[in-house]
Amino acid sequence: MTLNIGLVILIAVLTLIIGLAAGFFLARNSMKSYLAKNPPISEEMMKSMMMSMGQKPSQKKLNQMMAQMKQQSEQAQKK
Template sequence: MSITWVIVIAVLTLLAGVALGFFIARKYMMNYLKKNPPINEQMLRTLMMQMGQKPSQKKINQMMRAMNDQQQQKK
């Protein structure tokens, strides 16, 4: 009878650890994305200027739309 209690406690501890780990990782990622947001138009414009390109609004909109479409496909 004592072996069954050990197994039950081990399984419950494992499940609690998985659940706790999930919520901690989720909170960490939410904070990370809040501090380091995904790329926006200003970042894209700066990146293009550093690469030696003169960014037009049309080109920036096109690249933002392409990145958003790519993110939607991943989901």
């Protein structure tokens, strides 16, 4: 009897640990892909931020800044 109860508890604990680890990595991977597809800062946000700092943003400058942010996020993902 005690062997069966101990085995059941061991299996339950191992299942819980494996489930938590798998859930963590699945959620992490899902969040990374979501942020890669939908960056947290858009061109409109960047434009309004630059205007609030007193700069008149040109489309060329916005494109450069967005490309730079994309490059930095790709480098961060490689690490």
